[in-house]
Amino acid sequence: MKTEIETIAGETPGIAYQLIVHRFEGSDAAAPRVYIQSGLHADERPGVAAMHFLIPMLEKAEAEGRLLGSLTLVPHANPIGAAQHLYGEHMGRFATGTRTNFNRDFPVPDESGVRLLDQASAPVFAERRLKSRLLELAGGCPIVLDLHCDDEGVQYIYAPEQLWPEMSDLAACLDAEAALLWDSGSDRAFEEAAFEEMRARAPNGNLTGHCVTTVELRGQNDVDASLARKDAEGLYRFLQGRGVVDAGAIQAPALREDFVGKPIRHVDMVLAPVGGTILFHVTPGDRVQADQLLAEIIVNPGCKDGSVEIRAAQAGYVLTRRIRRFIRMGDNLLKIIGDTAAVASRKGALED
Numbered sequence: 001m002k003t004e005i006e007t008i009a010g011e012t013p014g015i016a017y018q019l020i021v022h023r024f025e026g027s028d029a030a031a032p033r034v035y036i037q038s039g040l041h042a043d044e045r046p047g048v049a050a051m052h053f054l055i056p057m058l059e060k061a062e063a064e065g066r067l068l069g070s071l072t073l074v075p076h077a078n079p080i081g082a083a084q085h086l087y088g089e090h091m092g093r094f095a096t097g098t099r100t101n102f103n104r105d106f107p108v109p110d111e112s113g114v115r116l117l118d119q120a121s122a123p124v125f126a127e128r129r130l131k132s133r134l135l136e137l138a139g140g141c142p143i144v145l146d147l148h149c150d151d152e153g154v155q156y157i158y159a160p161e162q163l164w165p166e167m168s169d170l171a172a173c174l175d176a177e178a179a180l181l182w183d184s185g186s187d188r189a190f191e192e193a194a195f196e197e198m199r200a201r202a203p204n205g206n207l208t209g210h211c212v213t214t215v216e217l218r219g220q221n222d223v224d225a226s227l228a229r230k231d232a233e234g235l236y237r238f239l240q241g242r243g244v245v246d247a248g249a250i251q252a253p254a255l256r257e258d259f260v261g262k263p264i265r266h267v268d269m270v271l272a273p274v275g276g277t278i279l280f281h282v283t284p285g286d287r288v289q290a291d292q293l294l295a296e297i298i299v300n301p302g303c304k305d306g307s308v309e310i311r312a313a314q315a316g317y318v319l320t321r322r323i324r325r326f327i328r329m330g331d332n333l334l335k336i337i338g339d340t341a342a343v344a345s346r347k348g349a350l351e352d
């Protein structure tokens with residue numbers, strides 16, 4: 001493994017960020033090239049923890065001559081967001097200087113297939129130059145994994161509908177509980193921008209063997225050694241299955257029996273009808289029936305009619321729930337994958 005530390009200039013004198021890039025050189029030029037990053041939302045740590053265990057596994061494979069494909073790994077994909085604290089609270093999702101979500105507004109190819117990336121010296125904000133650099137590092141790789149997590153949730157992946165069910169091998173190897181299949185963009189998240197680049201360069205539109213995904217490694221607090229090791233082993237098994245690491249003859253794992261894979265229009269974004277204190281009655285991974293009590297929000301503690309009940313609009317599967325227990329009217333309370341479509345179509349990302 002070779003490590004390079006790149007510098008991203010800050011916007012003001014004296015400020016610079018370091019981007020650590022690890023590279024593995026595979027022995028077979030025909031094997032797939034892989035890009036993996038974690039921590040793009042800098043307050044999401046399960047992916048960083050998984051990388052901690054994955055990297056030594058890849059080093060071992062490299063030392064033993066079993067590494068076929070080349071890999072580029074960026075375990076701290078967002079040093080800008082990692083450094084943002086406001087009165088002691090970490091703010092890793094939005095760039096405080098521009099109010100832009102770190103996983104939106106990535107440059108995508110225009111109608112003529114041209115993608116304009118900001119160069120390192122471009123006179124634009126650091127966050128834009130970082131985004132361009134991450135896409136550049138992932139460029140040309142048929143396998144691109146962006147490791148994230150949700151508030152509280154099961155493990156699930158996003159996948160372009162075009163790459164499903166081929167990408168179900170990733171879900172099976174990770175032992176993921178669910179997949180959301182998208183077909184019309186996500187406000188130019190990293191995954192979408194990487195996929196558009198793949199599509200632009202795929203001969204005859206043939207995307208066989210490609211994989212691009214946002215992996216949601218459960219919730220923000222699901223960071224411990226056993227989960228991180230399990231996720232690293234799952235990623236490694238996936239790389240073996242895709243021929244990036246030579247594994248000999250291995251049995252491909254199957255999807256979980258209770259796996260839920262649905263188009264993203266099935267997701268019911270349950271919003272808080274009032275502000276207050278949340279009492280949840282369901283947890284991620286639960287099956288719910290129509291009209292089942294999902295949560296109460298306490299508005300006036302102890303008073304008659306002092307709380308508001310939220311019930312399921314239809315039968316489905318609880319994917320995620322809010323991590324904090326205080327909520328504003330209009331905030332997202334839960335994501336539920338409905339058995340039938342919750343909306344006719346869904347463009348853009350699920351959340352800001």
Ligand SMILES: [Zn+2]
Nearest residue numbers: 041044148149
């Ligand atoms: Zn994220």
